[in-house]
Every structure is written in structure tokens, then in C-alpha cells.
Amino acid sequence: MGRRSGDERNCRQDLPELVKHPTTRQLVQYAGAQGDFYEIHYDQGYAQSVALPGVILHGLLKAAFLGQLVTDWLGDRGDLKSFEVSYRGIDVPGRPYRCRGRVTKVDGDQVELEVWGEDPTASARRLGMRLWR
Amino acid sequence: MSTTTSVVERLRARIGVAAPPTEATVEAGHLKRFAEAIGDDNPRWKTEVPPTFLVALAPVSLHLAEAEEYGKGWLNGGNRFEYFEAVKVGDRVTATGKVADVYEKTGGSGSLLFIIFETDYVNQHGRTVARLRGTAIRR
Numbered sequence: 033m034g035r036r037s038g039d040e041r042n043c044r045q046d047l048p049e050l051v052k053h054p055t056t057r058q059l060v061q062y063a064g065a066q067g068d069f070y071e072i073h074y075d076q077g078y079a080q081s082v083a084l085p086g087v088i089l090h091g092l093l094k095a096a097f098l099g100q101l102v103t104d105w106l107g108d109r110g111d112l113k114s115f116e117v118s119y120r121g122i123d124v125p126g127r128p129y130r131c132r133g134r135v136t137k138v139d140g141d142q143v144e145l146e147v148w149g150e151d152p153t154a155s156a157r158r159l160g161m162r163l164w165r
Numbered sequence: 166m167s168t169t170t171s172v173v174e175r176l177r178a179r180i181g182v183a184a185p186p187t188e189a190t191v192e193a194g195h196l197k198r199f200a201e202a203i204g205d206d207n208p209r210w211k212t213e214v215p216p217t218f219l220v221a222l223a224p225v226s227l228h229l230a231e232a233e234e235y236g237k238g239w240l241n242g243g244n245r246f247e248y249f250e251a252v253k254v255g256d257r258v259t260a261t262g263k264v265a266d267v268y269e270k271t272g273g274s275g276s277l278l279f280i281i282f283e284t285d286y287v288n289q290h291g292r293t294v295a296r297l298r299g300t301a302i303r304r
Contacts, residue, residue: 052204065195065202066221070239082238091241092217096203099216103207111248115216118243118300 047133047145050101054089054125062093084122091119094129098147101131110143127151172235176267176280186261189223193254214252219286219295220244223260235278235303242279242300250294257289265298278303 059073071078072088079087095117102112123129133147191214199221200210207215214222233239252258266281279302286295 058202058204061198061202065199067224072238084238092220092244093203095244096205096215096217100203100205100207103205103209103216111251112216114245114247116243116245119241 045135047101047105047135047147050097050104050131052097052129052131054093054123054127054129056087056125059087059089059093059125062090062096066090066092068092086124089123089125089129091117094119094123094149097129097131098133098149101133101147102145105133110141123149123151172231173267173269173278176229176232176264176278179264180267181263181265183261183263186259187223188257188259191222191252191254191256191258195221196254212254216246216248217244219246219252219258219260219297222258223286229264229280229301232278232280232301232303236276238304240302240304242302244300245298247296248294249296250288250292252286252288252294256294258294259287261285261287275304 056074063069063073068090072082072084073079073090074087076086079085095115098117099112099115102115106112128151130150131147132150133145135143136146137144193211196210196214196218199218200206200215203215203217205215262282262284264280265283266279268279270277270279279300282299282301284297284299285293286297288294
């Protein structure tokens, strides 16, 4: 049995899952806190008029959820250096938003993660994130 | 010349032109409301800003209203944050944004307009604390 290197061990590491429960109320709260008052996030009639199923989550709210997944996991062990997300689908309030992630690369004191959000009906939507300690 | 072509051309003329800088101080109350809104009760966010906070701090006005002549709605395509230094309560941050690229893509379901913007955030000591790149899409 060969010894497994630290890199290989870390590459198998999953981040503890974080499940968020966004509501329309939270979207209004977030709209106020960010200052993004685009109506697709709180006005059902407007959202439907632009061919959406109803109000949808702010992409940056989903990014904040994934940021929390990472900062909860990271604690005071290091600093986030770079964080990249792509919004590959729409998500609606009233459904759990499951944040998941794993370590994909360890190089010295630099760590790269892959994180993504899932809803109960959709396939995984991957978002990327890199961080270095 | 069609309307959509001229919108794209007018927006392309803005590439690289910096918008007027906007300045804001990181306030404890705003930070608290933001942390509550994202549902993150990490005590660290009482004094330091969480990863996506800067978009809420100093919204950059890129005067892209005329892009609304194109399509019928905005979508956020993605964001990339780079962090160089922690931002804390009391810091005064200046955000300067610019349009980095504008292009149109035509696919099976119609045309989309992509506007790539970049924002630099500089603190009261003159140090760049973060950089944001974003993709706004008109569909």
C-alpha cells in the first residue's frame, strides 16, 4: 500500500454542505441591502412579463450563499483570494438551495475549490472558486 | 442601420472609458443588514465584509440605460472577484468602473448582448483592495 500524498488526500475532501431556504421576503431584504431594485426579484407580474416563471433569486445572492459555504469551511485558516461564479440557470424562492463544494487542487499553500448550488429538481450548476491560504 | 446594431456600436464606443468614481464608507449598520439579508450569521461580518459585499457598497453607474433598447430583460451572467486586502468597517472605498467589452451572440433562441464590466475598489490608503469583473446580458 503506497503512501498517499497530502495533495491527494485533500483532493478528496468535500466541504460540509450548506442548505439555504430563500423566500420572496429574503429577496426583498437582499434587494434593499444590495441596492438592486430590478423588479424580476420581487414583482411577480413584472417577472412573468419578461418570460420568467415568477420572481427569481439574484445571482449575487446565490454567490453570497456560496461565499458562506466557503468562509464557514475556511474559518481563520486562510483568506479568500479569488472567487468566480457563472449563473447557469434561474432559481426561484420557496425551494431549498443546496450549496456544495470540494477541493480540486492543492499547490503549496494555495487551494482551489469547485463549488456549486443545486435545487431539488435541477441538475448541479457549477460555479468556480479559487482561494489561497 | 438597424436599431440593435446602433445600440451595440454606441456601447462599444464606451469600452475602456472609466465611469465617474463613487465613494462610500463601510458602515456597521449596512454590513449588518447585508449579512442578515444573505442569512450569514458569522460574527466575523460584524467588522469585516463578506465576499460579495462590495457590490452593495458602491454601485457603479455605467449609464447603460441605452442598452435597454436591446431585448427585453437583463440577466447576470457571472461575476469574478479578486481580493487583495480585507475591507473593514470604517474603510472608505472608491469604486471606479468601466466597460471592458461589448459583444453580441446569436444562437438558436435569438440574440444576446453581452456587456463585460470591470470595477476597481481602492481604500482610503490608496491601495486596491478588490477587483470585480461582471457579465451583464440583455436578452
